[in-house]
Amino acid sequence: MQRSNRERTEALRPARLGIAVALLVAAAVALPPGTATAAAGTLTAGDYTGSEGTQHYELYIPSTYKAGTPMPLVVALHGCTQTADQFRLLSRWDALAEAKGFIVVFPEQDPNANSLKCWNFFQDASMHRSAGEPARVAAVTSFIERDYAVDPRRVYAAGLSAGGAMASVMAATYPDRFAAIGIGSGCEYAATAACAGYKSADPVQAGRQAYKEMGSHARPMPFIAFEGDADTTVPPINADQLVQQWLVTGDLADDAALNGSVPRVPAKTTQGQAPGGRSYTVRTYVDSRQTELAQYWVVHGMNHAWSGADPAQPYADPSGPDETAAMYAFFLSHPAPPAPRSTPPSTPKPGVPTVSKPKVSHGQIVFTISGPGSVTLLLQRGLAGHLRNGRCVAGKRKGHGCTSYETRAKIVRTVAKVGQIAITQPKKVHGHRLPRGRYRAVVTPADAAGHDGTSQTLELVLR
Numbered sequence: 001m002q003r004s005n006r007e008r009t010e011a012l013r014p015a016r017l018g019i020a021v022a023l024l025v026a027a028a029v030a031l032p033p034g035t036a037t038a039a040a041g042t043l044t045a046g047d048y049t050g051s052e053g054t055q056h057y058e059l060y061i062p063s064t065y066k067a068g069t070p071m072p073l074v075v076a077l078h079g080c081t082q083t084a085d086q087f088r089l090l091s092r093w094d095a096l097a098e099a100k101g102f103i104v105v106f107p108e109q110d111p112n113a114n115s116l117k118c119w120n121f122f123q124d125a126s127m128h129r130s131a132g133e134p135a136r137v138a139a140v141t142s143f144i145e146r147d148y149a150v151d152p153r154r155v156y157a158a159g160l161s162a163g164g165a166m167a168s169v170m171a172a173t174y175p176d177r178f179a180a181i182g183i184g185s186g187c188e189y190a191a192t193a194a195c196a197g198y199k200s201a202d203p204v205q206a207g208r209q210a211y212k213e214m215g216s217h218a219r220p221m222p223f224i225a226f227e228g229d230a231d232t233t234v235p236p237i238n239a240d241q242l243v244q245q246w247l248v249t250g251d252l253a254d255d256a257a258l259n260g261s262v263p264r265v266p267a268k269t270t271q272g273q274a275p276g277g278r279s280y281t282v283r284t285y286v287d288s289r290q291t292e293l294a295q296y297w298v299v300h301g302m303n304h305a306w307s308g309a310d311p312a313q314p315y316a317d318p319s320g321p322d323e324t325a326a327m328y329a330f331f332l333s334h335p336a337p338p339a340p341r342s343t344p345p346s347t348p349k350p351g352v353p354t355v356s357k358p359k360v361s362h363g364q365i366v367f368t369i370s371g372p373g374s375v376t377l378l379l380q381r382g383l384a385g386h387l388r389n390g391r392c393v394a395g396k397r398k399g400h401g402c403t404s405y406e407t408r409a410k411i412v413r414t415v416a417k418v419g420q421i422a423i424t425q426p427k428k429v430h431g432h433r434l435p436r437g438r439y440r441a442v443v444t445p446a447d448a449a450g451h452d453g454t455s456q457t458l459e460l461v462l463r
Contacts, residue, residue, distance in 0.1 A: 041065070041098050043088075048140045050454065055136040058084045058106040059144065060094040065103070070151035072102040072331070075141055075178075077159030077166045079185075079315065080118040084108035087160065090306055090313040091324050100328060102154075105144050107137050119159075119166035122193040127169055128213065134173040137166070141177060147457075153335040158182030158327050160306050160315065161234060164225075165191055168242065171221045172210040172249075179336035180222035182327035185234050185304050188242035189213070189249075195238045203241040204258075207248025220250030220262060220287050222334035224295045226323050228302025236298070243296050247285060254288050261288040266296070277319030278302060295330055297321070352453040353415070353445040360460055364422040365441050367456065369415050373447045377423050379409040382438040408434055415445075427462070436462050 041062040048055045065071060074097070078087035084106035088094055097104045109117045119126070119133055126132040141155060157178045159167040164186020171181045172189045187195035188203060189210040200206065211218055223246050227239030244264060251262040266283035267290070273279045278299050285294040299307050299320040307320030353371040360366070369375060382405055409426045425441075427434055439460050445453040 041094070043094065048136070048143050050139055051452070052135040052139045054110075055140050056084070056108045056110065057140055058088060058108070060088070060097050060104045060106075061148070062098045062101055062103070064098075064101045065148070068149055070149045070154075072154035072156070073141070073144060073150045074102060074104045074328070074331070075137065075155070075157040075170070076104055076106045077119060077137070077157065077163030078106065078108065078117075079159070079161035079163050080116045082117060082160075082163075082315075086313070087163070090309050090315055091160070092310055093158075093324055096324050096328055102328075103144065103148060103150065105140060107140055109133075118162040119169075121162060121165035121169050121187065122191060122195075127173070127190065129173040129215075133166070134169055137170060138174045138177055151335075153338065154179055154331070155336070156180050156182070156331045158184070158331075159186060160184045161186055161304065165195070168210075168246075171223070171246075172213040174217075175214045175219055175221055176217040178221075180224070180331050180334040182330070183223060183225045183239075183242060184306055184323055184327075185227055185231055185239075186225075186242065187234065187238050188245035191238070191242075195234055197233065197235070199235065199237045200241045200245075203244035204248050206241070206245040208252065208258075210245065210249040211252040214249070214253065218249075218253040219337065220253050220293055221246060222293055222330070224297070224327050224330040226297045226299065226307055226326075228299050228305060228307070228317065228320075230301050231304045233304035239296070239298070243283075243285070243294065246294065250287060250293060262286075262293065272321065274308065274319060274321045278307075278317070278321070280307075280321055292333070295326075297323075297326065352447045352451050354453055355421075355443050355445045355456050357456050358441060358443050358458040360425065360458065361422075364424050365443070365458065366420060366422045367443055368420050369418065369445055371418055371447075372416055373445060374412060374414050375421060376444045376446070377409075377411040377413075378407050378442040378444075379411075379426060379434075380405040380407050380440050380442060381435065382440065405440065408439075425460070425462075434462055 041060060044059050046057060074093060076087060076093045078084055088106050093104045109119055111117055114120055126134060155178055157167040157170045164183035167181040167183050168189040170178055188200050188206050190206040191200035225239055225243055227236050229236050247262055247264045251258055254261050263286060267286045268284040270282050272282060278301050280297055280299045283296040284292055287293040302317045302320050305315050305317035306323055307317050308322035309316035309318060311318040353369050353373045356368040358365050358367040409429050411423055439462055441458045441460060442455050444455040
């Protein structure tokens with residue numbers, strides 16, 4: 001089932017591969033939880049669970065959000081050893097979201113999937129559509145789009161290091177879901193773990209692989225890349241290669257031929273200087289129509305870091321240009337083409353019924369089910385909580401507040417046919433009256449074999 005957030009929001013292979021990826025996190029230390037100060041909207045934590053698996057994430061909704069008014073969405077992917085919350089503090093994506101008016105979601109890698117919390121961008125199981133980590137990240141993205149007013153042409157992915165490499169994976173696997181990507185000190189698609197401390201795969205070969213993975217959704221993918229020319233963790237050659245890889249992919253995607261239709265040399269090169277800080281070079285690349293397709297920022301003297309980041313956080317180079325702001329400015333100028341969107345990644349299994357969005361009517365929770373099977377209603381109470389290691393736990397503490405949920409009632413109904421279902425809203429459990437306050441109802445359909453379908457949620461207040 002999926003758990004809504006309006007109110008709260010293969011481990012690394014040992015031996016050679018594990019050693020290679022460990023280099024990607026050589027500069028990391030354990031990052032303590034922090035407190036956001038610049039943002040004034042709502043930060044929540046939650047878990048998506050569906051046929052793709054379970055994905056933990058944090059979600060920031062700016063104070064200017066209004067239901068029914070679409071906003072852009074940024075999917076921000078952390079680096080190795082980091083949590084979603086630590087990348088939020090480092091990059092300040094939430095503060096920019098508050099200032100500019102967009103939603104940002106921070107998926108978090110499960111340490112059981114990778115002991116260093118790296119996204120497994122180098123593993124074949126996490127390089128394809130509808131499978132592994134790309135499917136879970138795409139499902140969370142789709143879930144947020146359904147739960148909030150999101151501009152479908154302005155959904156973007158950005159990340160640091162392994163998260164940047166994962167942004168490349170998302171662009172190759174779901175080019176119909178992401179309008180553009182941002183890669184900070186990361187790697188190309190199909191990079192292999194050798195990009196840590198060495199260099200990635202041949203960019204022409206990798207470009208062909210990305211184009212093949214895009215399938216029928218292939219198109220030139222706008223991208224912005226940041227790299228420090230003093231980076232010894234992911235050496236600068238990797239950024240050079242990822243730029244070439246995405247230009248090759250774009251060349252193939254526009255006319256199905258590698259014929260130079262997308263130039264692999266910059267159309268323009270400019271120099272800049274961060275106020276009181278580092279100098280940098282920006283190379284701009286264009287597509288076959290001579291329209292900007294990519295920006296490649298090289299920050300001189302910067303090591304493996306997020307440029308212009310919070311100086312209190314590891315992986316920060318505060319003296320460089322503002323990477324977060326530059327990425328978002330690029331995103332805004334590159335919406336997705338106005339083409340019909342494909343089927344969302346969270347596709348129900350054949351035969352598993354679906355349910356409509358529930359509503360309350362005369363003390364009943366009402367919804368429609370598409371076929372026979374069963375339906376489970378969970379009534380979950382919202383509790384004041386706080387973020388601990390990036391997760392929302394019950395109880396008030398100093399730091400960023402969130403809403404935790406506990407299940408107070410469970411109702412299962414067998415359904416014989418298509419039609420409307422009405423379940424009386426429970427007010428007592430085991431003879432005890434449910435406390436007043438905010439609740440949510442989570443409705444999950446299933447087929448006769450017990451295979452769950454996509455959940456729907458409803459917020460309500462017990463008085």
